Amino acid sequence: xxxxxxxxxxxxxxxxxxxxxxxxxxxxxxxxxxLTSFVLWVVFxxxxxxxxxxxxxxAPYLMAGIVLNSFFNQGLMLSANSIQSNSGVxxxxxxxxxxxxxxxxxxxxxxxxxxxxxxxxxxxxSGQSLSLTxxxxxxxxxxxxxxxxxxxxxxxxxxxxxxxxxxxxxxxLLILTYVxxxxxxxxxxxxxxxxxxxxxxxxxxxxxxxxxxxxxxxATINDWLYMxxxxxxxxxxxxxxxxxxxxxxxxxx
Amino acid sequence: xxxxxxxxxxFTYRVLKNRSGSLKALFKDFINRKxxxxxxxxxxxxxxxxxxxxxxxxIGKNGAGKSTLLKILARILPPTTGTAKLxxxxxxxxxxxxxxxxxxxxxxxxxxxxxxxxxxVSKTKSRIQxxxxxxxxxxHMDFPLRTFSSGMVARLAFAAAADESSDVFLxxxxxxxxxxxxxxxxxxxxxxxxxxxSAVVLVSHDMSAVRKLATKAIxxxxxAVKMSGTxxxxxxxxxxx
Numbered sequence: 415x416x417x418x419x420x421x422x423x424x425x426x427x428x429x430x431x432x433x434x435x436x437x438x439x440x441x442x443x444x445x446x447x448x449l450t451s452f453v454l455w456v457v458f459x460x461x462x463x464x465x466x467x468x469x470x471x472x473a474p475y476l477m478a479g480i481v482l483n484s485f486f487n488q489g490l491m492l493s494a495n496s497i498q499s500n501s502g503v504x505x506x507x508x509x510x511x512x513x514x515x516x517x518x519x520x521x522x523x524x525x526x527x528x529x530x531x532x533x534x535x536x537x538x539x540s541g542q543s544l545s546l547t548x549x550x551x552x553x554x555x556x557x558x559x560x561x562x563x564x565x566x567x568x569x570x571x572x573x574x575x576x577x578x579x580x581x582x583x584x585x586x587l588l589i590l591t592y593v594x595x596x597x598x599x600x601x602x603x604x605x606x607x608x609x610x611x612x613x614x615x616x617x618x619x620x621x622x623x624x625x626x627x628x629x630x631x632x633a634t635i636n637d638w639l640y641m642x643x644x645x646x647x648x649x650x651x652x653x654x655x656x657x658x659x660x661x662x663x664x665x666x667x
Numbered sequence: 668x669x670x671x672x673x674x675x676x677x678f679t680y681r682v683l684k685n686r687s688g689s690l691k692a693l694f695k696d697f698i699n700r701k702x703x704x705x706x707x708x709x710x711x712x713x714x715x716x717x718x719x720x721x722x723x724x725x726i727g728k729n730g731a732g733k734s735t736l737l738k739i740l741a742r743i744l745p746p747t748t749g750t751a752k753l754x755x756x757x758x759x760x761x762x763x764x765x766x767x768x769x770x771x772x773x774x775x776x777x778x779x780x781x782x783x784x785x786x787x788v789s790k791t792k793s794r795i796q797x798x799x800x801x802x803x804x805x806x807h808m809d810f811p812l813r814t815f816s817s818g819m820v821a822r823l824a825f826a827a828a829a830d831e832s833s834d835v836f837l838x839x840x841x842x843x844x845x846x847x848x849x850x851x852x853x854x855x856x857x858x859x860x861x862x863x864x865s866a867v868v869l870v871s872h873d874m875s876a877v878r879k880l881a882t883k884a885i886x887x888x889x890x891a892v893k894m895s896g897t898x899x900x901x902x903x904x905x906x907x908x
Contacts, residue, residue: 419782423788424779427775427779431771434770502765505743506741507741507761576693578689582690661745662681664743664744665681
């Protein structure tokens with residue numbers, strides 16, 4: 415609790431520094447998901463657009479996937495790197511090291527919320543309207559932040575010990591991106607593939623997210639349970655592992 | 668009770684022999700049974716106490732274990748054996764401006780730096796102008812830190828760290844920054860803080876500064892205490908070795 419003011423400062427530093435030298439600054443947070451989605455939309459809309467169930471529009475479907483996936487991928491990498499990139503502080507001043515991965519995950523959450531603005535715009539542009547359950551996206555963001563912080567905490571220790579795990583994690587994230595229904599509808603796959611993809615927790619996060627803002631998407635109670643339990647599990651295991659192995663790792667910084 | 672009580676502290680670094688920092692290399696070495704973990708003893712059985720208002724100097728050659736000892740005092744490293752008891756707040760000045768970011772303004776950096784040291788945000792906010800004035804960089808506080816000269820950065824960091832009184836100050840070679848005027852000013856500030864009751868641990872190669880400030884001294888060699896006593900005794904012995 416005594417670290418709340420520090421975390422607040424670190425989050426705001428994280429948010430302002432990323433685009434400090436750019437002309438439109440924080441505007442990139444709005445523009446980035448739109449541009450990425452546009453490129454993928456041009457490439458894939460021809461293949462997948464007509465195959466979504468219940469008359470869902472492809473553009474918001476795709477963009478929801480991009481916004482959520484970039485929060486997870488970028489957040490995880492930055493969070494896991496944050497201990498090493500702040501080693502200058504951690505070897506000079508005693509401060510609970512957990513504040514760094516957690517601040518990065520929270521900064522990612524703020525960016526995720528900013529990314530909802532262009533998403534809402536795309537929903538209306540594609541001729542749909544936001545669902546009344548829209549505020550529930552906050553819950554999805556919250557659990558995703560827990561997941562990012564939890565995995566980030568445990569990975570940050572591994573990153574300090576072994577430099578090349580960064581590349582391995584990069585590849586794993588790429589695989590994970592493809593086994594998450596970001597730009598394709600899950601119904602386009604074979605039964606067996608669908609089973610594999612439903613095992614991926616991010617699929618549940620994404621289903622809940624799409625259900626929350628869109629009138630046509632569906633999510634089951636199992637999705638909500640899977641999402642909340644993986645988020646809570648990740649943060650508990652992450653803080654435990656971090657606490658246990660940090661005293662041995664700090665001497666390697 | 669003394670402010671700092673160090674009892675039989677030892678610290679061992681575990682070093683992976685043939686370590687290249689890559690998982691692949693470790694795996695290869697593991698298969699070939701070439702992994703050795705070697706223990707490197709950085710501190711051996713160090714004990715001392717520091718009371719409130721005292722300045723203890725830690726002297727010794729490079730690699731004698733001075734920095735490791737400071738990190739243990741700062742609670743960054745846990746001692747392998749022995750106990751390190753420190754009461755009250757600790758202001759580590761192990762490296763000035765740790766965590767300073769070149770793209771953030773002087774004021775923003777001071778605020779984050781002080782908060783990292785566990786100080787109150789709103790209190791620091793009200794002190795920022797005074798800190799800038801003390802460091803003689805008032806006009807620059809709203810510019811990014813990359814526009815500061817290195818002397819200005821060091822002065823600002825010292826001013827921020829020494830602005831508020833703490834129970835323990837850990838000072839590593841930072842009194843040798845800046846020009847002669849600033850050195851005199853920062854030494855005077857350390858003296859003032861000890862008069863207010865702070866305990867100071869001073870690591871320095873500058874024997875004249877040690878003689879001026881310290882009330883007692885410890886000479887470390889290869890991780891062990893070679894000599895401890897009054898500043899004059901220890902420094903004289905060190906200089907005549």
